[in-house]
Amino acid sequence: MAANYASVQPGRFRVLKQGAKPVDPNPGPVVYWMFRDQRVKDNWALIHAVEEATRLVFPSPWPSIYTYQIPFFLFRGEAEETIPKFVRECGASLLVTDFSPLREVQKCKEEICKRVSDCVTIHEVDAHNVVPIWAASEKLEYSARTIRSKINKWLPEYLIEFPTLQPPIAKWVGTSPSIDWDGLIDEVLRKGAEVPEVDWCEPGEKAAVEVLMGSKSGFLTKRLKGYSSDRNNPLKPRGLSGLSPYLHFGQISAQRCALEARSVRKLSPLAVDAFLEELIVRRELADNYCFYQPHYDSLLGAWEWARKTLMDHASDKREHIYTREQMEKAQTADPLWNASQLEMVHYGKMHGFMRMYWAKKILEWTKGPEEALEISIYLNNKYEIDGRDPNGYVGCMWSICGVHDQGWKERPIFGKIRYMNYAGCKRKFDVDGYISYAKRLGDIKKRKAESLILSKKAKELCS
Secondary structure: OOOOOOOOOHHHEEEEEOOOOOOOOOOOOEEEEOOOOOOOOOOHHHHHHHHHHHHHHOOOOOOOOOOOOOOOOOOOOOHHHHHHHHHHHHOOOEEEEEOOOOHHHHHHHHHHHHHOOOOOEEEEEOOOOOOOHHHHOOOOOOOHHHHHHHHHHHHHHHOOOOOOOOOOOOOOOOOOOOOOHHHHHHHHHHHOOOOOOOOOOOOOHHHHHHHHHOOOOOHHHHHHHHHHHHOOOOOOHHHOOOOHHHHHOOOOOHHHHHHHHHHOHHHOHHHHHHHHHHHHHHHHHHHHHHHHOOOOOOHHHOOHHHHHHHHHOOOOOOOOOOOHHHHHOOOOOOHHHHHHHHHHHHHOOOOHHHHHHHHHHHHHOOOOHHHHHHHHHHHHHHHOOOOOOHHHHHHHHHHHHOOOOOOOOOEOOOEOOOOOOHHHHHHHOOHHHHHHHHHHHHHHHHHHHHHHHHHHHHHHHHO
């Protein structure tokens, strides 16, 4: 593939390991380990890998028409084992990887740096955030207020159009192993059988673009005007962008979403500004927290005032105490909370407003803040299609531990953590309507499951 010369700003990537100068004057290939950003289009990590490969073969000035074939390899197993092994086998001189702030991924990369040859260089590219995490801020930010101006300062430099990548024409020296996609999908479905399959979200880059800009129900083309007024109403899920699963899996670039939204701002400035605040400032604040706070999933990661107030009230009497199993099965005395749990289980995604109420009630119904946080993260990561994400961790930490929030009026159990209750929800939206909506989701899933069982038995009888 061909890319424009020097199109990836130096601030978008960092060197995790600088390899020693090789004895062999002919450098090995460049390997791109695709992890968080699972796309070909609008991918700064892929663009950087292509540029570096071109630079190795053709010192500047580069021939603008030269392109590369990029084969795809799928490895199963632990990345700490498979990545160094492949880098060694193909004789790579540079390993490029995309960026994730999560602790397990960062530790994995540290181990890979130790296991590859001393001659191998490793670059990490932030292809997920509009403003790279280390460029936006060099420290843990306290709130959206403290990071917003820093991000806005860098947007003119980083919120730019992507270079065009041409179709590949050259051949990879070697063979690309065939991949048993059907077998792999069957195995994943078996392992995840406990979690209901969702059918409303079609995966892939094309589907992501359709959700953003489709002619039928695209967010920017058909649903944008209602975003400001409807996005906080759990009974209007279409009022949301619907992009979070695609952003989570990297099947669409946040930068592409921002560019397209900015281009239609004159049609609905309030909606676009609200969307860009969530897309850029809030998402990047979550990445900032998980990158600079190693305890992003623990009470140790709370601000000092919040940790103190939670511990001061940890032994307060609770009206109800529920186990994790009871919550997972939506067996509480609160029909609204049960509805939100059912929405998450059967739909794979809980409305953002309900996520806050949901997590805060878990704090109210457990023996202490540590258990509440553990249960909320467990359920979020298990059932949310966009779980296991910085936004999810920060959402739980905001709701239970007051991260990125301020202290409020002190009350039992919550201390100074922001409080939410059933009565407050009733003032904001049709609670009974939402409960009925969640129940219908469960009924639909149940009927589909029963239909599949009958269909399977019929096939067995016919065979």
